[in-house]
Amino acid sequence: MKREALLDAAESVLFEQGTQALTLSAVADRAGVSKGGLLYHFPTKEALVRAMVARVIEEFDGLIASHDDGTPGSYTRAYVEATFEILTGEARAYRRWSAITAAAADPEQAEPLNEAMRRWHAPDPAGGPDPGNAAVVRLAAEGLWEVVSHDPGLYDAEQLRALRQRLLELLER
Incomplete structure (x- = not known):
């Protein structure tokens, strides 16, 4: 297998x-x-959890990379697009992220995810018009992910589309 x-x-x-x-x-x-x-x-169970954490980090990194064209502000736009791809995609992958995060509760198990969060929430590598807006947008996307993982029916597809658009518009200010 x-x-x-x-x-x-x-x-x-x-x-x-x-x-x-x-x-x-x-x-x-x-x-x-x-x-x-x-x-x-x-x-060990710990090795299994480490592998699950590594896989979701790699998956999200790949989604970000698929949307990031390297222009100023593109990293944060890519972060938003990747987040909404997970929130609205067929697999509804945010559910497994929440479960894996819970399984990796001990500090050693959580460190790879913590390191990824530090990287994902660092300033946009290519710069952008407003680093403060970029940080707020990534944090809002992260918060939305958390909320939807607890109540998947809270926002319908149209509401999620509107939220995505609003976050992307904030980056243009």
Whole structure:
């Protein structure tokens, strides 16, 4: 069984049943492999959680990179686009992010995510018209992500589209 499929199984257990249910046995059962097969790839639960955290960071970095053209202000625009892609996409990936963040509650497990947050919320590398607006926009997008992860039905597709547009407009001021 491939490592990605094992991570998918772990994310499913975590999202559907919560952090207490995330055990190596539960993940092996969900993936349809022996516990030994899981241990070959992830010798501990901590290693499994680290791999899930690394995967969501890599995924978000990739989304940002796909929208960032390197022009002034483009990093923050890319951050907004990546956030809304996750919030409105088919997979509704924000749900698994929330679950993974909860699973990585101990400081050592959370450090890669903390480092990514420091990087994601640093000033726009290419500069931009207003670094303060850029910071506010990224924080607003982050806050919206948090709110939607707790209440997915709070905003419909049209409201999310309008919020995205408003955040992007703030960057132009």
